[in-house]
Amino acid sequence: MTRFIVEADGGSRGNPGIAAGGAVVIDADSGEVVAEVGVFVGIATNNVAEYSGLVEGLRRARTLNPSAAIHVKMDSKLVVEQMSGRWKIKHPDMRELARQAHEIIAGASVTFEWVPRDLNGRADAVANQCMDRRASFG
Secondary structure, eight states: OOEEEEEEEEEEETTTEEEEEEEEEEETTTOOEEEEEEEEEEEEOHHHHHHHHHHHHHHHHHHHOTTOEEEEEESOHHHHHHHTTSSOOOSHHHHHHHHHHHHHHTTSOEEEEEOOGGGOHHHHHHHHHHHHHTSOBO
């Protein structure tokens, strides 16, 4: 069975400010990066940007292989806890993005893990490239 790791992150310069999400899809067995995707959000909060990176990373992983198991790593404890169902989602924008993420992963084997910020550098770099470009890519 194919297994992917999705490292996702997001950032906002100003919170709210110029915002983007980024994700890196990795083949869990080989460690090879198989995709990088950046999503430019415009003006938004950091949390909305984090969710946007997650949604695009999940979308890309499911496009690459709809039956793959996915392990998500993020440095946003909020997003990890909310997506795992342990914390409520009160903000309407985040609720909508979480709904999209759940729709994308419906029927898939997906786990979520919080990681320290210094272990999420690849996804952070993609989000920053996207903010610099002010355009989505990947």
